[in-house]
Amino acid sequence: MNEILIAVIPVVIIGIICAAVLVVASKLMAVKEDERFPAVRDCLPGANCGACGYAGCDGYAKALCEDPNVPANLCIPGADSVAKQLSEVLGVEFEDVVEQVAVVHCSGDCAHTQDKVIYSGIESCKAAKLMYGGKGSCSYGCLGLGDCAKICPQNAIFIRDGVADIRACDCIGCGLCAKTCPNHLISLVPDTKKTVVACSNHDKGAVTRKVCTSGCIGCRKCEKTCPNGAIKVVNNAAVIDYEKCTDCGACAEACAVQCIKILDLSGCHSFGKEK
Numbered sequence: 001m002n003e004i005l006i007a008v009i010p011v012v013i014i015g016i017i018c019a020a021v022l023v024v025a026s027k028l029m030a031v032k033e034d035e036r037f038p039a040v041r042d043c044l045p046g047a048n049c050g051a052c053g054y055a056g057c058d059g060y061a062k063a064l065c066e067d068p069n070v071p072a073n074l075c076i077p078g079a080d081s082v083a084k085q086l087s088e089v090l091g092v093e094f095e096d097v098v099e100q101v102a103v104v105h106c107s108g109d110c111a112h113t114q115d116k117v118i119y120s121g122i123e124s125c126k127a128a129k130l131m132y133g134g135k136g137s138c139s140y141g142c143l144g145l146g147d148c149a150k151i152c153p154q155n156a157i158f159i160r161d162g163v164a165d166i167r168a169c170d171c172i173g174c175g176l177c178a179k180t181c182p183n184h185l186i187s188l189v190p191d192t193k194k195t196v197v198a199c200s201n202h203d204k205g206a207v208t209r210k211v212c213t214s215g216c217i218g219c220r221k222c223e224k225t226c227p228n229g230a231i232k233v234v235n236n237a238a239v240i241d242y243e244k245c246t247d248c249g250a251c252a253e254a255c256a257v258q259c260i261k262i263l264d265l266s267g268c269h270s271f272g273k274e275k
Contacts, residue, residue, distance in 0.1 A: 036089060037065050043085040044075060047153060049174035051076045051100075051188075064090060073097045076173040076188075100173035100188040101265050102157075102166050107198035108141040109161035112214040129182040136162075137211035140201040142185055148177035168265050191265045194247040195240060199259040202235045216259050222251035231260075 041061040048056035052074035054063055063070045064086065072086040073095040080097050087094040119128055119135035125143035133139035142163045149157040149164065156170035157177060166177075168191065178186040185200050197216065201208045205217030218236040230244035231251050238251075238260065252260040 037061055039089045040064050040086065043078075043082055043089060045078045045082065047077045047172070047174050049077060049176050050179075051173060051175045068092075071095060076100050076175075079172075099191045101168045101171040101191045102173065102175065102177050102186050103189050103196050103263075103265070104142065104164045104166060104186055105196070105198055105200045106140075106142040106163055106183075106185045107214045107259055107261075108136065108138050108212045109163045111161065113137050113141065113212040125180075126182045134183075138201055138208075138215065140183060140185075140203075141212065143183060147180050147182070148186060151176050151180045168263075189265060190242060193242055193245060193265060194262050195245055195249070195252065196261050196263055196265075197231075197238045197240055197259060198261050200237060202237050204236055208236070214257055214259050217257060219256055221254040221256060222260055225250045225254040 041057060044057040044061060046057055050056065052060045054060040054074075060070075060074065064072060072090055072092055073083040074097075075082045075086075076097065076099065078097070079099055083097045084094050086092075114137055115135045116137045117132065117135050119131065121127055121131065123145050125134075125145045125147040128134045128143050128145055134141075134143045136143065144159055144162040144164070146157075146159050146164070149155075149159060153174065153176070154170045154172055156167045156172075157164055158167075159165070164177075164181075164186070166186075173188055173191075175188050178184075178188060183200065189196065199212075199214065199216040201212065201215045203211075205219065208215040208217055216233075216237050218233050218238075220233050222231050222238050223233050227248065227250065228244045228246055230241050230246070231238055232241070233239075238255075240251075247262070249262050252258075252262050
């Protein structure tokens with residue numbers, strides 16, 4: 001019995017000492033957390049999409065608590081309701097959120113382009129991209145295997161005639177689809193805008209024309225027609241500066257191949273249902 005006590009007592013004493021050291025260390029080395037953090041974090045939707053520019057909702061909440069200059073209206077998925085809650089918790093002035101929706105810059109569906117090979121492999125755009133740039137004739141176009149649709153938390157994306165399409169009324173502007181697309185065909189656009197360039201081909205016009213009848217040929221008619229200088233042909237593809245664009249529609253009317261479209265981004269638009 002004595003032998004057992006002799007073995008146990010030192011272990012108990014060492015345990016008590018270690019526990020005391022840990023308690024003291026936790027007090028002295030504790031990192032104080034802003035008391036507002038839990039309340040701020042509860043306001044955010046938890047999408048962790050990074051659309052705010054920070055590493056998830058925790059990162060944005062931490063930045064809001066630590067830096068008074070960080071705007072409280074950066075959560076696009078949360079829209080105005082989240083911005084209002086954050087302004088109340090942080091005691092700052094409410095600022096309107098510029099809602100955004102995702103658009104697909106490709107109109108190379110089955111009616112305008114064709115496949116160059118028969119693809120039989122993993123049903124993934126990233127996988128198909130590794131096989132000679134994908135099955136489509138246009139190496140810049142939509143690969144059509146739905147990586148964007150699979151990652152969309154709102155089921156706002158579907159594949160129609162081989163091209164991804166987005167229901168604007170369901171899109172929360174998280175941008176996960178844009179990050180997933182291996183051909184970088186998806187971007188976020190303010191839902192107040194209506195003009196979209198539905199092509200991302202950067203080949204010269206003659207080459208583009210051979211692979212897609214609706215591909216931008218870089219003719220610059222849109223650029224010459226725009227009264228505000230809001231559209232430029234960059235690397236053989238038209239690009240819109242939305243800060244200058246007034247949605248007058250002149251570029252869409254001038255487009256020889258009709259790859260510039262006028263859509264209702266605030267409603268349930270579809271590239272097949274222009275407005």
